[in-house]
Amino acid sequence: MDQTKFRGSIGSLLYLTAIRPDIMFSVCLCARFQSNLKESHFTAAKRIMKYLQGTINVGLWYPVDVSLNLVGYSDSASCKIDRKNTSGTCHLLGSSLVSWHNKKQACVALSTAEVEYIAAGSYCVQTLWLKQQLSDFGLNLSKIPLLFDNTSAIILQRIQFNIQGLSILKFAIISLETMSLMKIVKFRLLVLRINLLICLQNP
């Protein structure tokens, strides 16, 4: 197998994710298998390129004359191989997609509520950065709504429980709690699943 070629293709595809959230998950998944690659990994990378061939003109559309409300969505998906979940978040400013994030979580969570909670934690990190960036442009936002589809995670946020163990979960809880105290984010339950997030995780 030609390792150099595979790494080259992953590098080129990673640059393409700059404005293509649809291939974000699949490219990042391929990028994890660089050191000991097999034929199947190369096939997967080729499959992504085939997809690109069909969707070559796809891009992002930023319409003029939209309201400047920042809304965030977060969700997560499970992985049965190593039990580590992947969190996905995105931010919409008005009706245009400005920021997205897709990352495998660093720890094994015990329940879906925890998983969603960790995803919401990484959402907070992204929100803080965006909030700073927007304040540079003279747009000061507070109470940025976060929408996610897990009731338990929202209840978890309300009762402010103390958890032993996982430091990442602790971090997520602390960041969420301080941010909601500072009124930076506001939590809402998302009843309808947002197609965009599903597409982020299962392209």
Next chain:
Amino acid sequence: MLSHSYERGKTDKTLFIKKTCFDIILVQVYIDDIIFGSINQYLCKQFVAAMQEEFEMSMMGELNYFLGLQIKQLDHGTFLSQTKYCKELLKKFNMESCKV
């Protein structure tokens, strides 16, 4: 930049902003490429004059290609795509004639 009363962005250190009473000009620097934008034409002209005074640079006109991104500015919005980059990528890995 700072001597021309531009402020540096708080998070993004390569972003420079100048605010006047009603208008704002944003200047983003990436190594040796600069993009800038403002609603006020006068601010743009002022910026170009200031830059050409200090450096030898060419004005490329309206933004339509930057770092592999194609930018189409239309009346009712802006469209970003990477079609050209994508084509080059497929050519590089001999995939341009693959089946969809």
